[in-house]
Amino acid sequence: MKVQGWLFLLCGVFFAAADIAYWFWTKAENGVGEPVGTTAMAISVAFAFMIGYYLMFTAKRIGHQPEDDKQADISEGAGEIGFFSPSSWWPLFVCLAAAFAFAGFAVGLWMFIIGAFMVIMAMIGFVFQYYRGNFSH
Numbered sequence: 001m002k003v004q005g006w007l008f009l010l011c012g013v014f015f016a017a018a019d020i021a022y023w024f025w026t027k028a029e030n031g032v033g034e035p036v037g038t039t040a041m042a043i044s045v046a047f048a049f050m051i052g053y054y055l056m057f058t059a060k061r062i063g064h065q066p067e068d069d070k071q072a073d074i075s076e077g078a079g080e081i082g083f084f085s086p087s088s089w090w091p092l093f094v095c096l097a098a099a100f101a102f103a104g105f106a107v108g109l110w111m112f113i114i115g116a117f118m119v120i121m122a123m124i125g126f127v128f129q130y131y132r133g134n135f136s137h
Contacts, residue, residue, distance in 0.1 A: 001059035002068050008052030015045045090126035097122045 019041035026034035059065070066076035101115025 001055050001062070001065055004067075005052050005055035005059055008048050008055060012045050012048030012052055015041060015048055019045060085129075088126075088129060090122060090129055093122040094119065094126055 019038060022041060023033040023038045026037070059068070066072040069076075097115060097118035101112055101119050104110075104112025104115045
């Protein structure tokens with residue numbers, strides 16, 4: 001995981017340099033730096049550093065991984081990766097409820113409130129889907 005962490009940290013450095021260059025480039029044209037693009041690129045810098053820090057922190061916590069060793073074989077990374085849902089309809093319901101809620105911004109507050117309630121209900125179903133039914137443990 002260290003390689004992935006360093007990759008994101010280096011991307012963050014590149015994005016920061018590109019953001020500074022963009023700000024100076026747009027400042028030269030009208031005397032004031034363009035705020036929207038500069039802010040969007042600054043957010044990408046923050047996200048890259050955040051992900052890089054998380055990956056480096058996790059790599060330090062879980063120790064040496066096969067992907068960190070240049071001489072490792074593919075078979076060393078074999079085994080259980082994690083638990084993946086065999087069939088879940090809840091992500092679809094969460095997305096539909098979120099779309100309904102965001103459409104409420106254009107239609108009216110009443111639709112947003114209904115959509116927010118739908119999102120909360122869908123998220124509860126998504127989180128607790130393995131406490132009832134066929135896949136409960």
